[in-house]
Amino acid sequence: MRKPFQLLIALFASFQATAAPLSVETVAPGVYVHHGVHKDIDANYGGDICNIGFIVGKRGVAVIDSGGSPRVGAELRESIRMVTQLPILYVINTHVHPDHIFGNAAFKEDHPVFVGHEKLAAAMLQRKESYLKHQEEWTGNDAKGSEIIPPTLPVKGSYTLDLGDRTLLLTAHPAAHTHADLSILDSGSNVLWTGDLLFIERTPSIDGDIKGWLQVIDTLRTVPATVSIPGHGPVSKEWHQALDNEERYLATLLADVRAAIKQGRTMEQTMDNAAQSERGKWALFDIVNRRNVNLIFPPLEWE
Amino acid sequence: MRLSHTLTPVATLGLMLFGYSHGAWAEASDKLWPAIKDSFFAGKTIEPAPFIKLEGPRRAESGAQVPITLTVDKPLNDAEAIQKVYLIVDANPIKLAATYHFTPLSGKAQIATRIRQEADSFVRAIGETASGKLYMTTIEIRAAGGCGGPVDGDDSAIRAAAGKIKLSAETPVKFGEANPATFMIKHPMYTGLQRDLVSGGYKPAFYIQKLDFNFNGKPVMSVDVGVAVAEDPYMRFFYVPDAPGVLEVKAQDNEGKTFSQSVEIKS
Numbered sequence: 065m066r067k068p069f070q071l072l073i074a075l076f077a078s079f080q081a082t083a084a085p086l087s088v089e090t091v092a093p094g095v096y097v098h099h100g101v102h103k104d105i106d107a108n109y110g111g112d113i114c115n116i117g118f119i120v121g122k123r124g125v126a127v128i129d130s131g132g133s134p135r136v137g138a139e140l141r142e143s144i145r146m147v148t149q150l151p152i153l154y155v156i157n158t159h160v161h162p163d164h165i166f167g168n169a170a171f172k173e174d175h176p177v178f179v180g181h182e183k184l185a186a187a188m189l190q191r192k193e194s195y196l197k198h199q200e201e202w203t204g205n206d207a208k209g210s211e212i213i214p215p216t217l218p219v220k221g222s223y224t225l226d227l228g229d230r231t232l233l234l235t236a237h238p239a240a241h242t243h244a245d246l247s248i249l250d251s252g253s254n255v256l257w258t259g260d261l262l263f264i265e266r267t268p269s270i271d272g273d274i275k276g277w278l279q280v281i282d283t284l285r286t287v288p289a290t291v292s293i294p295g296h297g298p299v300s301k302e303w304h305q306a307l308d309n310e311e312r313y314l315a316t317l318l319a320d321v322r323a324a325i326k327q328g329r330t331m332e333q334t335m336d337n338a339a340q341s342e343r344g345k346w347a348l349f350d351i352v353n354r355r356n357v358n359l360i361f362p363p364l365e366w367e
Numbered sequence: 368m369r370l371s372h373t374l375t376p377v378a379t380l381g382l383m384l385f386g387y388s389h390g391a392w393a394e395a396s397d398k399l400w401p402a403i404k405d406s407f408f409a410g411k412t413i414e415p416a417p418f419i420k421l422e423g424p425r426r427a428e429s430g431a432q433v434p435i436t437l438t439v440d441k442p443l444n445d446a447e448a449i450q451k452v453y454l455i456v457d458a459n460p461i462k463l464a465a466t467y468h469f470t471p472l473s474g475k476a477q478i479a480t481r482i483r484q485e486a487d488s489f490v491r492a493i494g495e496t497a498s499g500k501l502y503m504t505t506i507e508i509r510a511a512g513g514c515g516g517p518v519d520g521d522d523s524a525i526r527a528a529a530g531k532i533k534l535s536a537e538t539p540v541k542f543g544e545a546n547p548a549t550f551m552i553k554h555p556m557y558t559g560l561q562r563d564l565v566s567g568g569y570k571p572a573f574y575i576q577k578l579d580f581n582f583n584g585k586p587v588m589s590v591d592v593g594v595a596v597a598e599d600p601y602m603r604f605f606y607v608p609d610a611p612g613v614l615e616v617k618a619q620d621n622e623g624k625t626f627s628q629s630v631e632i633k634s
Contacts, residue, residue, distance in 0.1 A: 186564045193562075197486075198511055328537065328549075330479065330603070332434050355428040362432050362481070362599055365533075365551060 083135065085142035086112075091291060091299050092253035094120040094230070096147065098140060100131075102266045102296065102347040105163060111136045111203040114163045114260070114296050118144050119250055121227020124153035127176070128248055128257050129295075130167025133199075135206035137167020141174075152176050154225055156234070157215065158259025158295065159242045160187040161271070162195050162202065168213040179225070180215035181236045181244035188214045219246060227252075237261065240277035241270065241295075249287060256289035256303070264297025264306045267313070267342075267352035274318050274360050281311050313342045317356060321364055331361045395487045395507045399457040407453065407463070408501060413493065416502030419449070421492045427510035432481045432597045437492050439476035443469055449476060449494035449502070456595050458488030460560055464595035472587045474545025474607035481597040483558075484510035526573075529554045532628035534616055536606075540632055545605040550578070552618055552626065558594040575600055577619045582632075583612035608632045 111132025230252025
């Protein structure tokens with residue numbers, strides 16, 4: 065635990081920088097996460113809806129996801145500086161979604177290596193114009209300074225980052241939640257950081273390949289982790305159970321949509337009816353489940 | 368360690384004001400229409416059309432595949448029939464999504480399709496009679512960029528798969544009446560405004576341009592298709608079979624390639 069005067073200095077420094085530190089939870093020694101609130105990405109959502117955080121090793125710090133605006137990124141940076149003055153060596157993005165990447169700009173001054181899935185840069189480029197166009201609508205004044213910063217270290221298969229007394233094993237997955245998902249296993253704590261491959265509480269949202277995601281869930285089950293930090297929701301020791309829940313939702317949705325197509329139902333009808341047995345078990349269900357149907361129905365018509 | 372995120376009263380007030388002023392973001396702009404009207408219907412009068420119905424989501428779940436249903440509640444076989452309907456999305460870079468040309472053999476002027484929508488927008492159906500009278504119905508749909516999709520960029524595989532058609536007629540068929548059928552065609556529908564991930568420039572437009580539906584050789588409906596029609600174009604429409612026969616579709620893309628498919632309508 066920190067000493068009070070250190071805290072005061074850190075607080076003073078944070079006022080100087082005009083960014084207040086984010087609240088963070090200590091998951092394990094050197095592993096910190098900030099939990100955003102369960103909101104949909106929409107006008108004025110604020111950029112703080114997912115899990116973002118950092119891991120501190122002897123050599124320095126790895127940031128894992130930076131938040132939805134440069135302001136949230138700067139606030140995360142303040143939280144880091146309250147814990148350590150070691151250099152920020154890496155900023156890892158688990159995937160392309162705007163709530164996870166728009167804090168990157170706040171770390172430019174640290175000259176970190178930006179890290180992501182080998183296909184992340186392409187995904188960022190594809191969405192750059194649309195994301196930048198909406199960023200002010202999404203995050204208001206906090207959007208100032210928003211830019212797309214693609215990975216300088218693309219990960220294909222797996223890759224290990226050395227933080228000195230601990231290593232981070234990065235795994236690039238086939239299309240699942242998105243087309244470029246990366247998970248991180250910390251050797252120092254056996255904490256698995258899943259990005260949005262695991263949702264807890266919040267309805268899993270599909271922007272990649274639902275069938276691929278069901279396979280990646282099987283891959284994740286083999287990871288020898290004791291604790292998992294999901295992309296959204298609380299840190300969990302019962303993360304196998306959480307994967308089961310996620311799998312149940314995705315499998316139910318897939319089965320319902322396939323059945324609807326077979327019965328000749330329209331996409332609009334299916335948006336109202338698919339996976340309703342899961343309603344009440346997830347946050348933002350009515351918004352996200354309908355969107356999932358909208359995204360998976362057209363390609364499944366061609367099965 | 369837990370730190371709390373505190374806001375000063377001034378900051379809180381600022382946030383509140385900010386929140387209110389930005390309610391305005393979530394609205395389609397009506398400022399786009401005058402210029403669009405001038406470019407498509409210069410000097411013409413357009414009357415409101417209580418007999419044209421447009422249905423779509425208040426807020427689209429995905430801007431990439433926005434489901435729209437257009438219905439003209441007016442007979443197709445009299446002098447005042449709406450023969451042509453323009454579907455226009457104000458906020459899209461290319462405004463005209465599609466133009467539907469109905470015939471008496473359409474039976475019922477109803478089209479369910481899926482469009483792309485870049486931003487919150489008014490969506491308009493403008494019907495035209497044989498004598499050139501214009502009628503319009505407008506709805507507002509909130510949407511955000513339909514720009515997702517795979518990033519593999521395997522263009523040759525996408526082009527090789529393009530043009531595959533599924534055409535199906537709903538059964539049982541009632542002869543002499545309007546019956547529903549569903550048409551789908553595999554096609555990327557490149558708008559010409561999407562990034563080419565290899566060159567960093569833009570992918571050239573590549574899209575289905577024209578559809579012709581016939582029953583036993585007689586025209587049922589034709590459609591001028593634009594790039595605002597979503598990837599893998601989908602359409603549910605009506606046709607009138609007078610007797611058993613063949614419902615056929617011919618599709619043409621902007622590079623001149625043609626594709627066709629037919630389905631036998633049995634008694």
